[in-house]
Amino acid sequence: MNALVLKLLVQRIALGLLLIFLVSIMIFLGTQILPGDVAQSILGQTATPESLANLREELGLNVPPLERYLNWLGGVVRGDLGTSLTNGRDIGASIADRLGNTLFLAMWAAIISVPLAITLGLVSVLYRGRWPDKLISAVTLSAISVPEFMMSYILMYYVAVQLGWAPSVAMLNDRMSLLDKLHAISLPVAVLVMVVLAHMMRMTRAALLNVMQSAYIETAELKGLRRASVIWRHAFPNSIAPIVNVVMLNMAYLVVGVVVVEVVFVYPGMGQYLVDHVAKRDVPVVQACGLIFAAVYIFLNMFADIVSILANPRLRHPK
Amino acid sequence: MPDHVLKIDNLKIEATAYPPGEAPRRVTIVDGVSLTLEKGKVLGLIGESGAGKSTIGLSAMAYGRGGIELTGGEIHLNGREIRKAKGAVLRSLRGAEVTYVAQSAAAAFNPAKKLMEQVIEATVSHGRASRQEAKERAVDLFRKLGLPEPETFGDRYPHQVSGGQLQRAMTAMALCPQPDLVIFDEPTTALDVTTQLGVLAAIKGAIRDLGVAALYITHDLAVVAQIADDIMVLRHGKTVEYGSTRQIITEPQQDYTRALVSVTAKEHAEKTSDQPPVLQVTGLSAEYRGMGRDVLSDINIAIQPGTTLAVVGESGSGKSTLARVITGLLPQKAGQVLFDGRALSRDLKGRSREDLQELQMIYQMADTAMNPRQTVGTIIGRPLQFYFGMKGAALRDRIVQLLDEIELGAGFMDRYPAELSGGQKQRVCIARALAAKPKLIICDEVTSALDPLVAEGILQLLYDLQQREQVSYMFITHDIATVKAIADSIAVMHLGKVVRYGQKSKVLSPPFDDYTEMLLRSVPEMRLGWMEEVAQV
Numbered sequence: 001m002n003a004l005v006l007k008l009l010v011q012r013i014a015l016g017l018l019l020i021f022l023v024s025i026m027i028f029l030g031t032q033i034l035p036g037d038v039a040q041s042i043l044g045q046t047a048t049p050e051s052l053a054n055l056r057e058e059l060g061l062n063v064p065p066l067e068r069y070l071n072w073l074g075g076v077v078r079g080d081l082g083t084s085l086t087n088g089r090d091i092g093a094s095i096a097d098r099l100g101n102t103l104f105l106a107m108w109a110a111i112i113s114v115p116l117a118i119t120l121g122l123v124s125v126l127y128r129g130r131w132p133d134k135l136i137s138a139v140t141l142s143a144i145s146v147p148e149f150m151m152s153y154i155l156m157y158y159v160a161v162q163l164g165w166a167p168s169v170a171m172l173n174d175r176m177s178l179l180d181k182l183h184a185i186s187l188p189v190a191v192l193v194m195v196v197l198a199h200m201m202r203m204t205r206a207a208l209l210n211v212m213q214s215a216y217i218e219t220a221e222l223k224g225l226r227r228a229s230v231i232w233r234h235a236f237p238n239s240i241a242p243i244v245n246v247v248m249l250n251m252a253y254l255v256v257g258v259v260v261v262e263v264v265f266v267y268p269g270m271g272q273y274l275v276d277h278v279a280k281r282d283v284p285v286v287q288a289c290g291l292i293f294a295a296v297y298i299f300l301n302m303f304a305d306i307v308s309i310l311a312n313p314r315l316r317h318p319k
Numbered sequence: 320m321p322d323h324v325l326k327i328d329n330l331k332i333e334a335t336a337y338p339p340g341e342a343p344r345r346v347t348i349v350d351g352v353s354l355t356l357e358k359g360k361v362l363g364l365i366g367e368s369g370a371g372k373s374t375i376g377l378s379a380m381a382y383g384r385g386g387i388e389l390t391g392g393e394i395h396l397n398g399r400e401i402r403k404a405k406g407a408v409l410r411s412l413r414g415a416e417v418t419y420v421a422q423s424a425a426a427a428f429n430p431a432k433k434l435m436e437q438v439i440e441a442t443v444s445h446g447r448a449s450r451q452e453a454k455e456r457a458v459d460l461f462r463k464l465g466l467p468e469p470e471t472f473g474d475r476y477p478h479q480v481s482g483g484q485l486q487r488a489m490t491a492m493a494l495c496p497q498p499d500l501v502i503f504d505e506p507t508t509a510l511d512v513t514t515q516l517g518v519l520a521a522i523k524g525a526i527r528d529l530g531v532a533a534l535y536i537t538h539d540l541a542v543v544a545q546i547a548d549d550i551m552v553l554r555h556g557k558t559v560e561y562g563s564t565r566q567i568i569t570e571p572q573q574d575y576t577r578a579l580v581s582v583t584a585k586e587h588a589e590k591t592s593d594q595p596p597v598l599q600v601t602g603l604s605a606e607y608r609g610m611g612r613d614v615l616s617d618i619n620i621a622i623q624p625g626t627t628l629a630v631v632g633e634s635g636s637g638k639s640t641l642a643r644v645i646t647g648l649l650p651q652k653a654g655q656v657l658f659d660g661r662a663l664s665r666d667l668k669g670r671s672r673e674d675l676q677e678l679q680m681i682y683q684m685a686d687t688a689m690n691p692r693q694t695v696g697t698i699i700g701r702p703l704q705f706y707f708g709m710k711g712a713a714l715r716d717r718i719v720q721l722l723d724e725i726e727l728g729a730g731f732m733d734r735y736p737a738e739l740s741g742g743q744k745q746r747v748c749i750a751r752a753l754a755a756k757p758k759l760i761i762c763d764e765v766t767s768a769l770d771p772l773v774a775e776g777i778l779q780l781l782y783d784l785q786q787r788e789q790v791s792y793m794f795i796t797h798d799i800a801t802v803k804a805i806a807d808s809i810a811v812m813h814l815g816k817v818v819r820y821g822q823k824s825k826v827l828s829p830p831f832d833d834y835t836e837m838l839l840r841s842v843p844e845m846r847l848g849w850m851e852e853v854a855q856v
Contacts (some may be wrong), residue, residue, distance in 0.1 A: 096803050217428035222380060223441035224416035239432040313476045 002077035004318055006032050008251075008309050016302040023294040024076070028069050030290075031283050043104055061231040076291065077253065082284040086277065091288045094273065098291065101172060102262070105185055109192035114247055118195050121204025121243075139199035156271035159187060170265040188265045192258065196250040203246035207239035214238070241308035248304035252297045324397060324532040325379055326498045327355040332374055332383070332392030332556070348374050348387065349556040356500070359443050359530045363547030363564070365579070368595035369769035371589075372536045376502045379534060380413050383471075397499055414441030415456040418493035422505040424484045428477035435473025436490050453495060457748040463528065466520040478499035481513035482634075486718055490522055493530060502534045503528070507542060509798055511633040511839040519545060520850060534716065538770055540579050541843035544568050545850040552576050554571035565847060579774060580845060587782055590807045591824050592623035595660065596760050597791045603654030605644050614640050618654070622759065623807075626784060627792040627824075627828070629806035631799065631838070637815040638795045642761045645793070646680060659758060676706045683764035685744035689736045695722075695747050696732035702754040721750040722788075725780060742773035746780065753784065766801055778804050799842045803827070811835050 039055040040047055056062055063071070075082060080093040106183035120140070124133040143151075160168035166186045177182065211217065212235055220234040255270075262271035262298075270289060309315055332349035349371040356362050378389055381401045394402045397416060401409065419439065421427035423726045431438060438460075439453035454473070474816040477485060486506055493501045505516040506522065523546050524701060525742060526533050537543050543550060543564075550560040550567040552575065560573045571577045603618040615637045622628045630638050643649040645656055647667035656663045656679060664670050684690040689698055697720050705711040711719060720727040723820035725746040736744055745765060752760050762781070766774035784790065794805055802809060802823075809826040811819040813834045819826055831839065840853050 046442070163799060216429040217421060218384070219427045219437075220423060220429070220440075221413070222382060222419045223444070224410040224412065225414070225440070225444060226410065227443075234432075236430050238429070311431075314478050315477060317476050 002316075002318060005089045005309060005315050008315065009306055012302055012305045012309070016214075016298050019298050020291075020295055023298070024073060024291055025069070027287055027290045027294070028072065031287055032065060061081075064073060072287070074286075081096050082093075084277070084285050085282045086280045091285055094285075095288060095292065097269070097272045098268060098270045101267065102271065104181070104189060105173075105258065105267065105269060106193070107263075108182065109189045109196070110183065111251070111253050112189065113193040113196050115199065116193070117200035117307070118293060119241065120197070120202050121199045121208060122236070124201070124205050124229060125208045126228055127236075128209070135199065140201050143194035146194075146197035148191060148195055148260045148262055152178055152196060152261060153188070155187050155190060156264075170267040172268060176300055185267070188258075188261050188267055190262050192254055195257075196205040196253060200243075200250050204239070207242040208235050209237045211238045237311075240311040244307045244311070245301075245304045248300040252300045255296045255300075322689075323355050323357050323806075325354070325534070326395040327352060327354050327375075327378070327392065327645065328379060328395075329353055329392040330375065330389070330402075332371070332387060333377060333390045334383075334385070336367055336846055347556060349378070351392075351538055352551075352553070352556075352558050353392075353552075354551055354561065355534050357533065358532055359526075360531045360549065361535055361547045362850045363537045363543035363550040365538065365543050365550060366533060366553035366559075366771065367538060369555075370553040371555055372538075373504050374534045375555075376504050376534050377419070379418060379500065379502055380417050381409050382413070382822065395466070398744070401759075411445070412419055415445040415447060415496050416498055417500040418496060418668070419487050419500045419670055420486075420493045420501060420503045420506045422510055424489040425477070425482055427489060428485060429588075430477055430482060432476075433473060434475055434477060434480070438473060438488060438492040438495055441492070445496060447496045456497075457491060457495050459493055461488070463488060464488075464491055464605055465517065466491075471852040481514075481664055483510055483518055486510060486518050487521055489519075493533070494525055497529070498531060500532045500534070502536070504536045506729055507539070508537065508539070512632060512637070512797060512835060512843075515843075516841045516849060516850070516853065522546065523850070525599070530723060539843065540771075541845040541849075544620060544845060544847060545843065549566060552579065554641045568845065579715050586803050586804065590626050591786065591822070592626055593819075594624050596621040596657075597624045597659055598622040598793070600645070601655050601657070603641075603644060603651055605649055605655065607649070608641075613652070613815060615644065615651075618817055620810050620817065620820060622791045624758070625789040626807040627785065627794055627805050627811045629794045629796060629802040630812060631796055631802050631809060632812035633797060633838075636812040638797075639763055640815075642680070642763055642793070642795055645761065646678060647674075659707065672706065676702075676755045677755040677758040678761070679755050679759070680761045681745075681748050682764050685741065685748045685768075686736070688748055689744065691736050694733050695727075695739075698736075698747060699750045707802065724753065724784065725750045741769055742777060744803070745769065747775075749780065749784070753788070753790075757790060757795065759791045761795070763795045764797070767795075767798065774801070775832050781805065803838070812834060 010179060018097070023109070024071045031216050039052050043051055043055060061068075072082070079092060083089065084091055084094065122138050127133045127187045146154075156168045167184055168187070170188050171183050172184060174183055186267065208231060212231070217234055226296060258269060259271035259275060261267070262269045263275055270292070272287065274289040277289075323735060330349055330352045331347065333345055335341050336346045337341050352371075352375060354362060364375060366372050377384065378394060379396065381389065381394060381404055383389055389402050390564050392402065393400055396412060401412060404412075428434070435454065438457045439450065442448050442449050442453040442456070446451075452561065457473060458469050461472045466472050466484055466487050472480075472488070480488070488505065490503075495644055503522065507518050510518060524544075540550075547564050549562065550564050550642060551561045552573070552683060554575055560567060560571065560576045562572075567576060567739065568580060569653055571580050584659075600623045601619050604613050605614050615821060620628060630641060632638050640649065644651045645663075647664065647670055650665035658674065663674060664780070696715075696718050699721055700709075700714055701733075703714055703717055705836040718732060722728055722731055727743060727746055731739075731743070731747075736747070739747065750766075765781075767775050767778060778801065781792065787794065792805070794801070796802060806823045808822050809820070809836065810817045811826065819832055819835050826835070827839070843849065
């Protein structure tokens with residue numbers, strides 16, 4: 001590791017932290033500028049002057065916004081996400097379980113979709129313009145074109161109800177073995193894979209085709225190498241940066257964008273939790289979820305940047 | 320095995336062209352070319368760009384770039400017909416029996432892989448040697464080709480070595496599988512003259528020692544004369560003349576060949592002027608941000624009205640940086656630029672419209688210097704509108720007048736850059752510079768990307784325009800022949816300094832400093848045995 005790479009990496013990480021900080025301000029402001037008084041909007045028609053005053057006190061609404069923000073931020077930094085308004089439980093503890101479940105779902109979707117997408121991308125470049133390429137494009141594009149909830153219900157109807165191969169509701173508990181858990185989440189994982197596959201596959205294909213125009217690809221072809229090894233050994237190492245970027249974007253989507261799928265399959269993840277508490281106007285929970293989702297996005301993109309830096313031979317091995 | 324390595328009979332190569340706004344049509348790129356190459360011999364293919372040289376070279380590997388198809392004739396490699404051969408057969412030949420050295424080694428090496436990995440790849444994948452053997456061979460070749468630290472050279476990545484070294488490494492890559500035929504496609508064209516000499520000598524030595532046959536493709540007859548046994552002159556995809564190197568150089572039979580042989584541009588008489596200089600640069604130094612050292616130091620030059628100063632040197636010597644400082648694109652660190660008696664602002668933003676108008680620039684790549692979506696008329700008309708507020712009929716008349724001056728004519732007004740040849744594009748760029756009625760035009764390698772005969776025409780045009788308009792040129796080039804043709808005074812640059820400066824007659828006559836002598840000695844001369852004299856191969 002040389003000084004230049006180290007400097008770039010430190011810069012990226014510092015930028016990531018700065019972004020999270022800015023996002024925290026935006027999330028806080030966003031929940032503050034909701035029309036009307038937060039306590040009023042939470043209590044709605046049941047509000048009495050006493051209950052309003054109590055709730056304001058409880059929420060700390062009597063303290064100036066800046067101080068409130070700093071209190072909240074201070075709590076977040078110490079790992080204290082506050083307490084839920086609706087059930088009075090510690091948000092951190094509730095989220096820990098949920099986040100674990102969401103990450104479990106996202107991880108399995110990623111483990112299947114990333115290698116599959118990259119392999120399909122490589123194959124479609126190998127057979128560019130011939131039927132395997134067209135077939136891959138058509139299938140992945142159709143998969144992404146169907147809305148997630150629709151795809152979920154279609155799978156639920158055929159695979160769970162008609163064939164009975166998988167449960168239609170993805171419930172998890174601690175007593176289940178890994179295999180049982182995988183069986184339970186098979187349908188949501190399938191839907192997520194289909195949603196993210198096309199984007200990653202097409203980006204892999206485009207990045208590879210872009211590199212295939214290079215003079216060094218002609219050199220490799222004129223060495224009499226097979227097309228597959230030209231693509232794998234010469235084109236792929238030079239397309240890692242754009243591929244990693246789009247993979248990370250989709251990973252972030254898997255964590256953040258699973259709301260619909262989690263709700264449809266009644267999966268006890270972050271999405272369910274967020275939707276429940278948005279309906280109940282539980283502001284601290286919404287803030288905490290927003291911050292965690294933002295952090296996931298920023299972290300994964302930062303990771304993509306770091307991989308791009310490390311994959312660049314000019315940076316790794318300076319003159 | 321037959322004694323000829325490569326035998327091409329009546330080769331025909333076609334492609335489908337897609338002209339803008341017209342239906343696609345078939346074009347013939349190479350027509351009726353036949354040649355024979357014996358073991359251990361070198362055949363030079365020479366001609367201007369578009370003559371089909373590279374296409375013929377690649378046909379020896381049965382390879383066509385883009386939509387190019389080998390549609391007729393026979394290609395025998397080691398006695399086997401390969402034009403109609405398919406995938407697996409072709410793969411077994413490419414990189415084994417026949418290998419390729421590309422013009423730009425910098426682009427032809429994979430930036431993500433170490434040099435050794437790439438040099439031995441074909442040898443190992445075709446099973447022509449074990450990994451260990453191939454590595455030993457590569458190190459031997461690195462040594463033979465004069466690369467530094469041959470034992471560890473292969474551990475580097477392409478961006479860690481210089482252009483000349485990459486070109487040698489590419490030659491090593493081509494020779495490593497011990498092929499019967501190597502195709503050299505303009506291997507020294509992108510290099511500086513001093514580097515070119517070394518690479519050329521290394522290639523010649525390696526070919527001779529290993530006894531391989533070679534097709535050597537170039538547009539520079541003086542270069543091919545040093546290395547080839549036979550020469551084929553090509554034009555528009557047809558053979559113009561085919562004979563021994565001695566015959567082509569000393570007794571060319573065809574007019575076109577004669578023109579190529581005597582292309583050394585006319586030398587114009589040196590002009591002097593006692594008027595105050597239009598440009599005077601004193602004590603100039605400059606650096607790029609973060610580099611921490613001067614790329615230009617203590618530059619002192621002057622250009623008289625109506626004369627040409629040639630700035631000559633290798634790439635990296637600071638020639639183009641000097642142009643960037645004078646035009647204000649790179650603010651200088653110290654020193655002064657006096658233009659027509661007034662001091663120019665360091666920064667482009669601080670320059671008046673008059674400064675901008677009177678100092679124009681023409682670039683090496685006419686292609687990228689023009690907006691492909693604008694017509695020639697719009698491109699030339701822009702400075703007329705911007706500086707002089709011309710419009711309507713007056714604008715049109717002036718554009719036509721300028722088009723006449725660059726010998727294209729009013730018919731070109733509505734054409735797009737893509738419809739012009741390389742030389743015509745450069746002429747449009749000249750007209751655009753001229754439209755501003757400048758006092759000084761900075762010409763940055765304006766003929767380097769052009770074929771010799773076309774370049775000669777451009778130089779003549781620039782000279783005629785100077786006679787008529789009394790404009791001064793600062794002519795940046797690495798080509799001594801161009802300097803001799805057009806310069807009145809010369810500044811030789813090396814490592815950011817002017818090492819020799821003065822009137823042409825003085826700069827080009829002895830006694831020389833070491834660098835200028837090496838530069839002059841490295842320019843290929845159109846005669847047999849020149850390289851042996853200067854390089855002691």
